[in-house]
Amino acid sequence: MDKPDKRIVEFIGQHHVLTLATSFEEEPYCANCFYIYLEDTNQLVFTSDKETKHIKDSAHNIMVGGSIVLETKTIGLIRGLQFQGYVSELTDDDYKKARRAYLSKFPYAILKKTALWAIDITFMKFTDNRLGFGKKIIWKNHDLTFSFAKQ
Numbered sequence: 001m002d003k004p005d006k007r008i009v010e011f012i013g014q015h016h017v018l019t020l021a022t023s024f025e026e027e028p029y030c031a032n033c034f035y036i037y038l039e040d041t042n043q044l045v046f047t048s049d050k051e052t053k054h055i056k057d058s059a060h061n062i063m064v065g066g067s068i069v070l071e072t073k074t075i076g077l078i079r080g081l082q083f084q085g086y087v088s089e090l091t092d093d094d095y096k097k098a099r100r101a102y103l104s105k106f107p108y109a110i111l112k113k114t115a116l117w118a119i120d121i122t123f124m125k126f127t128d129n130r131l132g133f134g135k136k137i138i139w140k141n142h143d144l145t146f147s148f149a150k151q
Contacts, residue, residue, distance in 0.1 A: 002139070002141070002142075003042070004042065004121075004124060004139045005126070005137050005139060007126065007128065007137060008081065008124055008126045008137060008139060009037070009039060011068070011070075011079060011081060011126060011128075012037045012044075012068060012081065013037060015068050015070070016034055016035065016105070016106075017032055017033065017034055017035070017068070018032070018033055018035045018044060018046070018066050018067065018068045019031070019032055019033075019066050019067045019068075019069075020032075020033055020046070020054055020064055020065075020066045020087075020119075021064060021065040021066050021067075022053075022054045022057035022058050022061065022064055023057060023061055023063075024056070024057040024060045024061055025060075029053055029054055029057055030054075031048075031052065031053070031054040033046035033047075033048060033054075034046060034047070034106055034109075036098070036101050036102050036105050036106075038097075038098065038101065038118075041118075041120075042120070042121050042141070043098075043118040043119060043120055043121065044066075044083075044085070044118070044119040044121065045090070045098045045101070045102055045116055045117065045118050045119075046116075046117055046119075047102060047109055047112075047114040047115065047116055047117070048114055048115065048117055049114050049115070050115055055115075055117070058087045058117075062086045062087055062088065063084070063085075063086060064084070064085060064086070064087050064119060065082070065083065065084050066082070066083050066084075066085075066119070067080060067081060067082050067083070068080065068081045068083075069081070075129060075133075076129050076130065076133075077129065077130060078127065078128075078129040079126070079127065079128045079129065079130065080126070080127050081124055081125070081126050081127075082124070082125045082127075083119070083121050083123060083124045083125075084121070084122050084123040085119040085120050085121040085122050085123070086119070086120045086122065087117055087118070087119050087120075088117065088118055088120070089115050089116070089117055089118075090115075090116040090117065090118050094118070095116055098116050098118065099116055102116060120141075121141060122140065122141045123138075123139070123140050123141070124138070124139045124140075125137075125138055125139075126138075126139075
């Protein structure tokens with residue numbers, strides 16, 4: 001797997017909330033989730049209760065989309081990431097490693113019993129106006145690609 005551009009990785013690391021987009025029976029839904037990024041596996045990890053709508057939706061359709069954005073009114077500073085991937089619940093050794101990393105960033109999460117979920121990223125489009133108006137950096141995981149991830 002090719003690693004994402006370092007500018008994408010740096011941007012992901014500077015933020016902590018993603019918007020997760022799910023779909024079930026042609027009904028879209030979005031949820032905001034605190035996340036960590038596991039660079040070695042190229043996964044976004046978040047915690048959520050199994051009874052939430054976005055997790056129930058992803059039980060029927062594991063393909064998800066989402067975004068991470070910088071809020072700014074200054075056009076020249078606009079940056080944002082759109083992504084696609086597959087969501088799954090973490091278990092066993094993957095769970096232990098991700099839980100340690102998640103709790104180091106969000107220690108208060110220990111207070112709530114929730115599951116950890118990973119998004120195996122298949123596609124990313126990073127817009128960074130600091131590089132030029134509308135400048136985009138595209139990354140695809142050719143091993144795990146959605147049929148509609150054509151940008």
